[in-house]
Amino acid sequence: MTIRINGTEVAAPDDPRVSLVDLLREQLHLTGTKIGCNQGACGACTVLIDGERALACLTLAVQADGRSVTTIEGLSSQAGLHPLQSAFIEHDGFQCGYCTPGQICSAVAMLREAADGAPSYVTHDLAGHASLSSDEIRERMSGNLCRCGAHNGIVEAILDVAGKDAA
Amino acid sequence: MTPFSYTRASSAQEAGTLSVRDGHRLLGGGTNLVDLMRKGVEHPTTLVDVSGLSSEIGETERGGLLIGAAARNAAVAAHPLVRSRYPLLARAILAGASAQIRSMATVAGNDRVERERCRQAVRPEEGECPGPLAVCRRGLRRQGAVGSPDRGDRRGQACRPAGPPRSQP
Numbered sequence: 001m002t003i004r005i006n007g008t009e010v011a012a013p014d015d016p017r018v019s020l021v022d023l024l025r026e027q028l029h030l031t032g033t034k035i036g037c038n039q040g041a042c043g044a045c046t047v048l049i050d051g052e053r054a055l056a057c058l059t060l061a062v063q064a065d066g067r068s069v070t071t072i073e074g075l076s077s078q079a080g081l082h083p084l085q086s087a088f089i090e091h092d093g094f095q096c097g098y099c100t101p102g103q104i105c106s107a108v109a110m111l112r113e114a115a116d117g118a119p120s121y122v123t124h125d126l127a128g129h130a131s132l133s134s135d136e137i138r139e140r141m142s143g144n145l146c147r148c149g150a151h152n153g154i155v156e157a158i159l160d161v162a163g164k165d166a167a
Numbered sequence: 168m169t170p171f172s173y174t175r176a177s178s179a180q181e182a183g184t185l186s187v188r189d190g191h192r193l194l195g196g197g198t199n200l201v202d203l204m205r206k207g208v209e210h211p212t213t214l215v216d217v218s219g220l221s222s223e224i225g226e227t228e229r230g231g232l233l234i235g236a237a238a239r240n241a242a243v244a245a246h247p248l249v250r251s252r253y254p255l256l257a258r259a260i261l262a263g264a265s266a267q268i269r270s271m272a273t274v275a276g277n278d279r280v281e282r283e284r285c286r287q288a289v290r291p292e293e294g295e296c297p298g299p300l301a302v303c304r305r306g307l308r309r310q311g312a313v314g315s316p317d318r319g320d321r322r323g324q325a326c327r328p329a330g331p332p333r334s335q336p
Contacts, residue, residue: 016173016214019201039202043267052241052270058201059271062173063194063216110266118245121261127251143265 001065005030006074012065020064021045021056024071032072032101036145043144046102047071053109072101075108083164084108087157095148103144107158110140111165132162168204175216185215193217195237195276198268218273224248236275241266243274 001012005028013023021038024030024047036044038057045056048070075082084104087093094100114132122139123130130136137155146154173194176182185191190212194200203209221235224246232253234243243249244260260269 016171017168039205040198040268043265046267052239053267054271055198055267058198060173060197060201060214063197063218106267109270113241113245113266116245117247118241119250119257119261120266121258123261126254126257127247140266143267 001062003061003064003066004068006069006071012062016060016062018061019057020047020059020061020069023061024056024069030071030073033105034098034101036099036102041145042099042102043106044099044102046106046144048105048109051109051112053106070105072105075104082108083161084157087160088154091153091156091160092150093153093157094146094150099144099146099148103141103146103154106141106144107154107161110137111158111162114140114162115165132159134159137162168207169210171204171211171214173214173216175219179217179220182215182217182220185213188213191215193276195273196239196268196271198264198272199277222273234274237273239270240264240272240274241269244269 002009003012003023004010005024010023010028013027018027021033021035024033025035033047033056034044035057036042038045040055040058043055046053047056048054049059049064050067051070076085080086081089082104084107088100088104093103111132114130114136117129119126119130120136120139122135132140134155137158138151141154141158174185176185176193182193186193190210192200192209192211192214194214194216195218200209200211200214204211218237220237222237222239222242223233223235224238224243225233226248227233232248240260240263244257249257263269264272
């Protein structure tokens with residue numbers, strides 16, 4: 001069994017109890033992904049699995065066998081930072097930075113969901129194509145808590161990138 | 168977490184065969200079951216991953232909607248057919264949990280949908296079940312699961328599930 005992590009094939013652990021976040025942090029030393037609550041409530045451990053946002057704390061590593069995982073480390077490249085990473089810096093989207101990798105991974109998937117037309121709880125016209133307002137972003141990002149309260153900067157950063165994507 | 172083995176079902180038939188074996192539990196997204204396993208509430212000996220089966224969402228011949236049991240909540244809520252013809256279903260899904268959980272969780276999953284949702288059952292650290300429903304001060308907090316214990320029983324009967332045990336994803 002192998003898991004593709006940031007483009008590299010990694011063997012799944014022998015013990016099925018190992019969570020994906022523990023595989024990433026303890027075995028692979030990809031410590032960008034953080035553990036906050038370890039029970040799926042805070043979103044700090046958000047990664048992308050086959051492009052969809054997922055909680056690495058609630059995912060057993062073996063569940064990711066044969067699938068592709070992208071962590072915060074996988075978002076930047078030789079070419080530089082991911083646009084969302086740059087936007088978070090520019091718009092002061094973090095203070096302590098602990099929730100930030102999860103925020104950014106979550107936002108990557110959120111932008112794609114919105115571009116695909118997926119509605120949210122606050123979307124007025126379910127059958128239409130929602131545009132990303134501040135309210136929409138706050139709802140769609142509500143699975144990512146920020147104890148420092150950097151929400152305004154987070155929303156500004158996401159609005160910035162969403163606007164550039166739409167242009 | 169107590170040790171267990173993990174396998175993936177290759178078909179619905181295989182999943183059905185495995186699910187009734189002792190200690191076997193079906194695994195969908197794991198958003199409920201993995202959490203309960205980590206808390207020591209659930210102790211399966213074998214997890215049967217069914218998340219790769221039946222995830223299709225489509226129209227039936229008679230114009231209805233077929234949703235595969237392994238379809239993710241987010242996929243159902245975002246599907247054009249659901250959004251246009253069954254908006255209440257989409258809104259109900261979108262009202263729950265978080266986007267990450269909705270992306271992971273399967274529609275047929277949720278370990279506790281058909282089991283007792285008594286607070287006691289999911290928080291064993293709070294002590295032993297006090298027994299008869301009449302004296303259970305948590306009796307009113309059963310949170311209305313489909314198979315929750317008989318809430319209408321006021322005659323001091325012990326807490327019990329409303330129906331026979333069923334296999335859970």
